[in-house]
Amino acid sequence: MRKIVFINLFLFSLFLSIAQRTHPTIKEESKVPKYILPELLKSDNGKKINNQIEWERIRRPEILEHFSNEMYGIVPANSLSPEVRILEEATIALNSKAIRKQIQLIFRNKIDSISLNILIYTPNKNFKVPAFFGYNFAGNHLIHKDPSILIDGKTEDQLSRHSKEYFNQKKRGERTSRWSIEKIIESGYGIITLNYNDVDPDRNDFSDGVHSLLYNINQTRPEAHQWGSISAWAWGMSRVLDYLETDELIDAKKVVLFGHSRLGKTSLWAGALDQRFCIVISNNSGCGGAALSRRRFGEKVSDITTNWSHWFAKNFKKYSEKESLLPIDQHMLIALMAPRPVYVASASKDSWADPKGEFLSAKEASTVYQLYGLQGLEDEEYPKVNTPIHKKIGYHLRDGKHDVTEYDWRQYIKFANKLLGVKNGNSNSKETWYCYPT
Numbered sequence: 001m002r003k004i005v006f007i008n009l010f011l012f013s014l015f016l017s018i019a020q021r022t023h024p025t026i027k028e029e030s031k032v033p034k035y036i037l038p039e040l041l042k043s044d045n046g047k048k049i050n051n052q053i054e055w056e057r058i059r060r061p062e063i064l065e066h067f068s069n070e071m072y073g074i075v076p077a078n079s080l081s082p083e084v085r086i087l088e089e090a091t092i093a094l095n096s097k098a099i100r101k102q103i104q105l106i107f108r109n110k111i112d113s114i115s116l117n118i119l120i121y122t123p124n125k126n127f128k129v130p131a132f133f134g135y136n137f138a139g140n141h142l143i144h145k146d147p148s149i150l151i152d153g154k155t156e157d158q159l160s161r162h163s164k165e166y167f168n169q170k171k172r173g174e175r176t177s178r179w180s181i182e183k184i185i186e187s188g189y190g191i192i193t194l195n196y197n198d199v200d201p202d203r204n205d206f207s208d209g210v211h212s213l214l215y216n217i218n219q220t221r222p223e224a225h226q227w228g229s230i231s232a233w234a235w236g237m238s239r240v241l242d243y244l245e246t247d248e249l250i251d252a253k254k255v256v257l258f259g260h261s262r263l264g265k266t267s268l269w270a271g272a273l274d275q276r277f278c279i280v281i282s283n284n285s286g287c288g289g290a291a292l293s294r295r296r297f298g299e300k301v302s303d304i305t306t307n308w309s310h311w312f313a314k315n316f317k318k319y320s321e322k323e324s325l326l327p328i329d330q331h332m333l334i335a336l337m338a339p340r341p342v343y344v345a346s347a348s349k350d351s352w353a354d355p356k357g358e359f360l361s362a363k364e365a366s367t368v369y370q371l372y373g374l375q376g377l378e379d380e381e382y383p384k385v386n387t388p389i390h391k392k393i394g395y396h397l398r399d400g401k402h403d404v405t406e407y408d409w410r411q412y413i414k415f416a417n418k419l420l421g422v423k424n425g426n427s428n429s430k431e432t433w434y435c436y437p438t
């Protein structure tokens with residue numbers, strides 16, 4: 001058995017190294033091929049898009065459909081309504097600065113179920129607050145040392161032996177550096193998080209997670225145009241927002257979606273699908289996220305569809321080494337947020353995610369913001385490190401590696417303050433602020 005695994009691994013690495021030799025990773029700007037981006041303001045049948053109405057009625061739906069069919073995969077229309085359980089609530093948390101709430105959403109079909117275990121902190125205030133919402137990678141208890149954070153929805157005593165072993169490897173508070181919880185709370189925002197694996201475990205297996213709950217009879221995996229894991233995680237974000245609309249402490253009209261890396265790809269796609277999200281932030285999302293695929297810089301479509309095929313619809317593989325055939329590119333994904341504010345953040349040493357390609361994509365998307373009379377990055381050049389730009393589209397290139405840091409959070413809070421009218425931590429603004437015109 002071991003021998004077979006070894007031989008398979010050997011063949012796989014051989015395949016990768018041959019593939020890499022034929023199509024080496026581009027690490028220098030001078031090696032970026034010439035490319036032409038698909039036009040944002042021209043419909044598939046060549047009609048020029050002149051205004052917001054034509055964008056919303058003609059072009060936006062076309063682009064959304066292409067991303068759905070060809071890249072992330074369509075989310076099934078049939079839905080499930082969850083059982084909502086309040087697992088824990090404390091009016092005094094984080095040195096009395098916050099209120100903590102832990103909620104479980106259980107989605108069932110006749111055979112199986114999934115549980116989404118959500119952790120919410122809000123400032124200790126008696127009105128609804130705007131909030132940042134993002135998935136975490138490995139469990140709510142990693143984001144802060146708070147001993148009351150449940151693990152997989154359970155107290156430490158309730159954990160099975162298996163989960164305890166797992167928990168020993170994933171220690172409480174280990175990921176604190178990626179979550180500026182205190183700063184977020186002090187700034188007047190709530191924070192909402194859950195483990196993305198609750199919605200769909202991040203492995204190439206379509207028999208589990210929400211996919212399995214929504215299959216048609218006898219279906220065992222999504223069809224070529226149907227949802228991969230990124231679409232499943234995006235689905236989960238919308239279901240959490242459904243819940244937040246009923247929560248008495250969160251202003252669900254001011255939920256700022258956040259995601260890092262694969263979860264940055266997810267936040268962009270979730271924000272495109274669900275226009276109730278008010279601001280969307282992509283942190284180092286790279287290939288399949290904010291970065292332009294046609295630049296082929298760093299990670300390419302062929303890399304991502306080989307190593308992480310389950311994130312996408314099967315159809316996406318067709319474009320491996322054939323990016324020019326894609327009916328879309330990632331500037332169009334960012335444009336799907338318009339007119340809502342969107343923030344793209346890169347890191348200078350994250351060449352795998354193509355920082356410049358992320359910037360150019362956000363800049364290109366500005367054309368659609370201009371239709372709404374809003375300023376994006378149209379007049380901006382690729383900025384120096386640590387010089388953020390906060391227009392209706394935000395961008396920064398942080399000095400450093402692929403990560404989420406306190407610097408990033410400071411920018412996101414500033415950006416949200418500016419665009420949501422939050423001042424000195426006071427989010428109880430009288431003006432009614434709509435991210436999306438109703």
Ligand code: GCU
Pocket residue numbers: 260261262263284285286287299304308352
């Ligand atoms: C890999 C993958 C990236 C992804 C990253 C992550 O590096 O190639 O596309 O963004 O993992 O999510 O951590």
